[in-house]
Amino acid sequence: MAKDAQSAKGTAGPSSRTYKINGLKLSDIMPISFDGRVFDLANLSDEDLTYLLKFPDEVPYLQP
Amino acid sequence: MTGPDGTEVNMGGTSQVAFFARVDDVLTWPAPANTPEANPYVNTTPFVMKQGKRFQKLYITQDTGDLDFGSNGEQDGKSFKPTLKLFYPGLDDDALQFTNDVKNDKLVFLVELPDGKMIQLGTSRFFMTVAPNFKTGVTSGRGRGTEFEIMGFLPYIYRYAAAVPLTPAV
Numbered sequence: 001m002a003k004d005a006q007s008a009k010g011t012a013g014p015s016s017r018t019y020k021i022n023g024l025k026l027s028d029i030m031p032i033s034f035d036g037r038v039f040d041l042a043n044l045s046d047e048d049l050t051y052l053l054k055f056p057d058e059v060p061y062l063q064p
Numbered sequence: 065m066t067g068p069d070g071t072e073v074n075m076g077g078t079s080q081v082a083f084f085a086r087v088d089d090v091l092t093w094p095a096p097a098n099t100p101e102a103n104p105y106v107n108t109t110p111f112v113m114k115q116g117k118r119f120q121k122l123y124i125t126q127d128t129g130d131l132d133f134g135s136n137g138e139q140d141g142k143s144f145k146p147t148l149k150l151f152y153p154g155l156d157d158d159a160l161q162f163t164n165d166v167k168n169d170k171l172v173f174l175v176e177l178p179d180g181k182m183i184q185l186g187t188s189r190f191f192m193t194v195a196p197n198f199k200t201g202v203t204s205g206r207g208r209g210t211e212f213e214i215m216g217f218l219p220y221i222y223r224y225a226a227a228v229p230l231t232p233a234v
Binding site: 023024025027031034035038041057058059060061 | 110112181225233
């Protein structure tokens with residue numbers, strides 16, 4: 001039933017990630033759904049990271 | 065309320081994905097923004113789940129998702145009786161487990177509309193229940209699957225405008 005799709009793939013793996021993730025269990029793929037899209041918090045593109053950081057209340061998991 | 069300006073998406077039905085979680089897996093519930101001008105019926109802080117818990121995705125066969133916020137009660141006692149109907153095809157092991165586990169459980173659903181907005185069915189005090197109806201149908205019919213009817217009573221219609229945690233909480 002749960003076949004999660006990934007957002008636009010970024011290159012931010014755990015060692016190269018430029019942001020921190022709070023409140024969720026860290027893993028290679030970390031999906032959330034927001035604003036009609038599924039984002040993979042573990043591998044955000046710079047564009048998606050910038051977009052999600054605009055919503056600190058709605059998406060409280062990211063710390064630059 | 066001035067009507068549409070030509071930019072809205074008012075397509076009927078729901079998207080082909082809904083999200084659900086068990087009420088008992090929720091640690092804290094969403095809330096509207098804490099500002100005087102905030103719409104009190106739009107929740108902008110997300111669900112926080114208990115450790116290891118998350119929301120799950122539910123596939124909906126195209127053109128079967130139907131959300132109806134029926135009016136409930138009499139004058140001076142009005143509320144809502146939402147009903148979400150959808151069809152899930154087949155009977156894979158996930159569907160078998162879901163159908164059996166959910167029939168007496170309390171759940172919360174997030175129903176995605178075609179424009180991406182989400183309606184929240186269920187609150188910390190008012191839960192949704194699920195009536196599953198698995199059918200094979202006849203050979204020339206639509207094919208086997210489960211018609212789900214999700215229902216409850218709510219004092220308000222809530223929109224959910226925050227992230228849906230599909231990753232387990234720590």
